[in-house]
Amino acid sequence: MSTAVLVAGGAGYIGSQTCKILAANGFLPVTIDNLSTGHKEAVKWGPLIEVDIRDREAVLKAISDYDIKAAIHFAAFSLVGESTKDPAKYYDNNVAAATAFASHLVEGGVKALVFSSTAATYGVPQTRLIAEDHPKAPINPYGDSKLAFEGALHWLSQAHDLNYVVLRYFNAAGADLEGEVGESHRCETHLIPLICQAALGTGKALTVFGDDYATKDGTPIRDYIHVVDLANAHVEAIRYLLAGGKSDAFNVGTGEGLTVLEVIKAAEAIMGMPVPHSVGPRRDGDPEILVADVSKIRSTFDWSPKYSDAETIIRTAAQWQKTRPY
Ligand SMILES: NC(=O)c1ccc[n+]([C@@H]2O[C@H](COP(=O)([O-])OP(=O)(O)OC[C@H]3O[C@@H](n4cnc5c(N)ncnc54)[C@H](O)[C@@H]3O)[C@@H](O)[C@H]2O)c1
Numbered sequence: 001m002s003t004a005v006l007v008a009g010g011a012g013y014i015g016s017q018t019c020k021i022l023a024a025n026g027f028l029p030v031t032i033d034n035l036s037t038g039h040k041e042a043v044k045w046g047p048l049i050e051v052d053i054r055d056r057e058a059v060l061k062a063i064s065d066y067d068i069k070a071a072i073h074f075a076a077f078s079l080v081g082e083s084t085k086d087p088a089k090y091y092d093n094n095v096a097a098a099t100a101f102a103s104h105l106v107e108g109g110v111k112a113l114v115f116s117s118t119a120a121t122y123g124v125p126q127t128r129l130i131a132e133d134h135p136k137a138p139i140n141p142y143g144d145s146k147l148a149f150e151g152a153l154h155w156l157s158q159a160h161d162l163n164y165v166v167l168r169y170f171n172a173a174g175a176d177l178e179g180e181v182g183e184s185h186r187c188e189t190h191l192i193p194l195i196c197q198a199a200l201g202t203g204k205a206l207t208v209f210g211d212d213y214a215t216k217d218g219t220p221i222r223d224y225i226h227v228v229d230l231a232n233a234h235v236e237a238i239r240y241l242l243a244g245g246k247s248d249a250f251n252v253g254t255g256e257g258l259t260v261l262e263v264i265k266a267a268e269a270i271m272g273m274p275v276p277h278s279v280g281p282r283r284d285g286d287p288e289i290l291v292a293d294v295s296k297i298r299s300t301f302d303w304s305p306k307y308s309d310a311e312t313i314i315r316t317a318a319q320w321q322k323t324r325p326y
């Protein structure tokens with residue numbers, strides 16, 4: 001029988017891709033999602049339990065019905081800009097609901113939890129590459145809420161029989177290689193889908209948020225990681241915990257960065273069409289450069305990025321934007 005994994009937020013962008021990769025690796029992904037930002041149509045590889053992660057009865061029932069051995073917690077709000085305008089919404093879902101969920105897992109006897117954290121926990125980098133032990137000084141409520149739950153996990157694991165892996169993602173991008181799931185945020189703010197929509201004419205011309213940063217072309221640098229590589233990292237983290245691995249945190253990125261203008265140029269070349277764009281003011285809370293030091297994850301897990309070249313990221317993202325079934 002397949003090992004069942006409870007996937008909180010499995011109807012979302014990264015969660016649904018991870019469910020596909022879990023199923024391909026012989027696990028049964030059981031999604032728990034309130035569909036606040038997710039899509040029913042994205043849950044294709046296992047059951048969907050349509051409830052809030054705070055729902056104790058439903059979480060305990062899922063654990064018992066499916067004999068859940070491990071969980072992955074993707075369910076959160078994740079818009080940096082929105083978090084600065086409505087911080088309470090972020091602490092409520094990303095800390096209070098997440099802590100309730102973790103305690104339901106503990107009560108149900110689940111001993112392994114993988115958590116979606118973010119490079120936004122580091123704040124403004126003090127080094128060119130950011131390693132896991134870099135100081136954590138978030139500059140927005142979103143990053144701070146994720147860091148707070150990292151802290152809660154630490155103390156929960158001290159008090160209970162729970163081991164966890166924190167995965168701090170850099171910039172998730174791209175779509176499923178077979179086009180089955182992809183990035184369909186109702187309120188899209190991410191660079192790559194907006195570039196594709198601008199090129200395809202399904203969205204507005206792109207505004208480049210500032211070109212006066214101290215980078216080679218003046219635009220910010222990010223480390224873009226393909227969502228399939230990200231999903232594979234979750235499967236490795238689950239295997240690590242089920243094999244008795246101890247609680248730890250890992251960056252998930254490539255170790256390489258691209259400027260915004262480099263992404264636009266790559267998209268124009270790969271899509272064979274112009275990306276209408278103009279330069280506007282900086283966006284609040286945007287660090288100049290965020291690039292991961294990925295030596296720890298590479299040396300601990302059997303993992304390295306395979307699909308995170310600009311060509312694969314943009315090709316799969318553009319294909320998804322053209323077809324978008326949901
Ligand atoms: N997209 C990125 O670049 C990125 C980067 C770093 C970290 N992350 C983190 O990865 C995770 C997934 O991100 P995503 O881009 O797939 O987001 P998403 O919005 O597509 O997915 C989140 C899912 O969680 C569900 N959800 C939210 N709150 C819930 C609750 N209280 N109960 C039940 N379900 C709930 C939503 O309905 C949605 O299906 C988030 O935790 C996010 O903070 C994302």
Ligand SMILES: O=c1ccn([C@@H]2O[C@H](COP(=O)(O)OP(=O)(O)O[C@H]3O[C@H](CO)[C@H](O)[C@H](O)[C@H]3O)[C@@H](O)[C@H]2O)c(=O)[nH]1
Nearest residue numbers: 078118119120170171189190191194207208209220260286
């Ligand atoms: O319309 C746009 C959108 C974005 N950008 C630029 O493109 C880069 C990437 O921006 P995204 O919004 O795609 O991603 P972020 O780097 O802001 O955020 C991502 O990385 C963060 C870590 O800092 C968090 O984890 C967050 O959840 C995740 O989406 C940034 O330099 C941003 O200024 C533009 O110029 N124009």
